[in-house]
Amino acid sequence: MKNFLLIFITIFLFTSCGKKENNTVTDKSKIKVGLVFDVGGRGDKSFNDAAYRGLEKAKQELGIEYEYIEPGPGAEREAALRQFANRPDISIIFGIGFIFTDEITKAAIEFPDKKFACVDYTYDSAKTLPPNLVALEFREEEGSFLVGAIAGLMTKTNKVGFVGGMESPLIKKFQVSYEAGVKYVNKDCQILIGYAGVTGDAFKNPGKGKEIALGQYNDGVDIIYHASGVTGLGVFEAARETKKFAIGVDSDQNDEAPGFIITSMVKAVDVAVFEVIKEVKEGSFKGGRAETFGLKTNGVDYAYTEKNKNLIPQDVRTKVEAIRKEIIEGKITIPVK
Amino acid sequence: MNKITKYIYSAAGPILSIIISLIFGAVLIALIGKNPIDIYTKMFSDTIGNSYGFGQVMFKSTTLIFTGLAAAFAFKAGLFNIGAEGQLTIGAFASAWVGITFVNFPWQIIIPLSLLAAFIGGAFWAGIAGYLKARFGSHEVINTIMLNFIAMALVSYIVNNIYLVPATIHTPEISPESVLLRFDILTGMFKGSPFNLSFPIAIGACILMYLIINKSVLGYRIRTYGFNPFAAEYAKMKSGRIILWSMAVSGGLAGLGGLNFVNGYKHYFELGLSENAGYIGIAVALIARNNPFAIIPVSIFFGILEYGGLTVNTLVPKEIVTIMQGIIILLIIAVTKIFEKKFKVKTV
Missing domain, CATH: 3.40.50.2300 (Response regulator)
Structure with missing residues (x-):
């Protein structure tokens, strides 16, 4: 019983230590x-x-x-x-x-x-x-097409990969336009496709992402583009381990594995x-x-900053920028499914 | 010892555990620099303090009653059904399929048909686990867990490839006749909340479970097998059949839980609709001591926690509520044992 009392008092002290919320009146003009x-x-x-x-x-x-x-x-x-x-x-x-x-x-x-x-x-x-x-x-398809072109131009093994999160029409759009981008610059390039799952959980499974990525790298892939949320962190882990490359998605993900992430498809x-x-x-x-x-308004883009500049050769940059122009002018139709 | 003291002792354990876990939660909240009293006040005023919040709580609870019953029913036979999540998903999809496929049927036909489909869907899925146990002796925990994965993948495949409305994660809508109306349309109360007619069905399921377990021959066999499988076999009961039946009914009850979301709320099947209700149902059954009527208040309590976690999500991470749920479950098991030892009472 003594122990119980002791515990209770400790807990009570703890709880009463809780900071009092400032009950200041919120500024009405503030949004x-x-x-x-x-x-x-x-x-x-x-x-x-x-x-x-x-x-x-x-x-x-x-x-x-x-x-x-x-x-x-x-x-x-x-x-x-x-x-x-x-x-x-x-x-x-x-x-x-x-x-x-x-x-x-x-x-x-x-x-x-x-x-x-x-x-x-x-x-x-x-x-x-x-x-x-x-x-x-x-227009994720425009950004994905561009990073696809980068992957297609930069692959040394002529094999690139894609890791998707939940297998769904939305992620298929990333995949298909990425494939189109790769093929646009490199007709013979082989593309391996992997998905982490069929439910929403497939977007938060880094273990699975790593497993798929390691499999693809072992098959000779040297660049993987992921569209898989948190699962992609596993793809980066695999890239770091095997000293191969990955492409990030949505945000500039360079900091997750500096030196191994060529670029990211950035969605603003x-x-x-x-x-x-x-x-x-x-x-x-x-x-x-x-x-x-879309690309036109810089709503989507690929990351090209001080951090990853040296990973993308100048001639690749030039070619990709030319493709950007063609997309904006409507000369390239990008498939989405 | 008379019955009433026995019930008081049985209830004391869970209630004490809940109080301790609330205190523990308060410590956690205090540690991240928030005032626990403020958080709890908001949590309770937003859940049971207004009719919209209460409707949300009751909506969550309805599913939990079904999955709680499912776990409890299997426990009665000494079986551990961890697969309510998958059974609920299959049941929900079966019910949605009926609603999508059989259009222009009057509600008098389509509603019972939806109920039947949800029950059979869940019963079939759990029945597979039961059959494997009865026939080959493979453990039902493994069976049901593996079937959860299969159910998720299977339904996801079917939805994505056959029934998907493009750019969504759900199927087309079910026919208007197969809808279980919301209470806010029926009564004007609980305005805006998805609390619906699945709730009386859930209450009916509680009564049904009570009748099966306590008043039927099957129930007698299930209880006997649950107390002592060898005694049941010695009494010439067919254990294989008992396992199969208790798993099937258990799964059927979980399957019915799918109605709440499909027919009562969204009117379509959506991937991920189970929201872990299948797993929380196990906790509900444990705390309710497998009593079908105790499951109702326990489900409501978990509904408050679940929805309450969302109402304070702008202030504290929802992991705190998850931690509290875990603590409650661990404590209840421990406290009950302590009670039994210390006061030498056998709780119900």
């Missing part, structure tokens, strides 16, 4: 953003973290406040959106990922006073968007998030429309 992450959530060093960077940038440059929720699969996405929509202090709500398409459309209709934005929204031109919702789309999710918040702050937010981010 508050609510953001709901995709499966995987923060810390994927990729898609979700790109959205988070957008939030941070907006906080620093525009002085906004934000809150975010990391929901699980199933019913939690809608519940999370509603939770923000029910809050009077939040003016704009983000859904990160195509998976929010249905839920955010419904929420936007039900809460006409709130503003909504959805990254990777699946826009159906046959349906009209609610006037308080902006759909943010990315952060820019999109930031721009929408800026529009809200300036009062120029306009919903009911889809905004597309």
Whole structure:
């Protein structure tokens, strides 16, 4: 019994040590953003973290406040959106990922006073968007085509690889356009394809990613492009171990394995998030429309910075830049399925 | 010892465990620099403090009642069904398939058909595990876990390749006749929450389990086998059949859980809809001591934790709630044993 008392007192002391929340009245003029992450959530060093960077940038440059929720699969996405929509202090709500398409459309209709934005929204031109919702789309196929061209030009073994997360039409788009990019510059190049799984968990399984990547490297592949969220961290691990190369996705992933990541297909999710918040702050937010981010507007690109410059030879750079121009001018049609 | 004291002792263990885990959770919250009282207040006011939150809790609980019953039913026969996750997925898909395929049928036909499909889907899936155990003696834990993987992959393949609505992760919608209406449409209460008519079905399933276990010959056999398999065999009971039946009914109950999401909420099958309810159901059954009626309040408690974790997610990481759930389960098992030893009582 003595021990019990002791434990209890310790716990009590601990709990009462909890910091008192500052109950300062929040500045009414400050815009508050609510953001709901995709499966995987923060810390994927990729898609979700790109959205988070957008939030941070907006906080620093525009002085906004934000809150975010990391929901699980199933019913939690809608519940999370509603939770923000029910809050009077939040003016704009983000859904990160195509998976929010249905839920955010419904929420936007039900809460006409709130503003909504959805990254990777699946826009159906046959349906009209609610006037308080902006759909943010990315032409990943353009970026994937370019990194495919880089892989095709730089491979020494004439074999490149692709590791996808969940086998789904969305990731297929990355794969197919990447393949097209490789073939565009290197007709005889062989491409090995691997997927980590068939459920959402396939985006957060680095062990599996490493296994697939090691298999491909052992088969003679020297460059692997991944589109697999956290799973890709395993691909980088395999690249480091075998001293081969990888290509990152969504964010510039150079820092995950410096020297082994030739480049990354960068999706400017952060820019999109930031721009929408800026529009809200300036009062120029306009919903009911889809905004597309492609090569033309630098919405997608491949990373070319001080950090990875020396990995990409000048002649490759020149050729890829020429291809970029052709895509922007519409001279190349990129397959998506 | 009379029955009432026995029940009090049985309930005391779980309640004590819950209190200890709440204290432990408070310590964790304090350690990350937040005030536990604020967090708990928000958690409870957003879950049971308003009708929308309560509806969300009840929606989560409905699935947990089904998966809790599934685990409890198998426990009664001394079997460990870890496969409720897969059985629920198969059941949900079967029900969605009925709703998508048989259009223009009146609800009087299509609803029972959906129920039947969900039950048979889950029962079939668990039945495979039961058959393997009965026929070859391979352990049901391994069987059900492996079948979970197969169920996920199989359903995912079928959805992705046959039923997928492009650029989503779900199937087309089921027919309007096969929808189990939400309570906010029926009554105007729980506005906006997906709490639906699956709940009375869940209550019905509790009664059904009680009747099967306590009032039927099959139940008698299952209980006998659960107490002592050798005694059951000695009494000329066919153990293979008992294993097969208890696994099938257990899986069927888990399969019915799929209705809550498919027919009651989204009106389509979506990949990942099981949300680990199959695993949490095991905890529900353990805490409810396999009593079909105790499963209802325990499920609601876990519903509060699950949905509560989401409501405070903007303030604390949801891992804290997961840790608390784990602690509750560990404590309940330990505390119950301590009670039995210390007070020399046999709990129900």
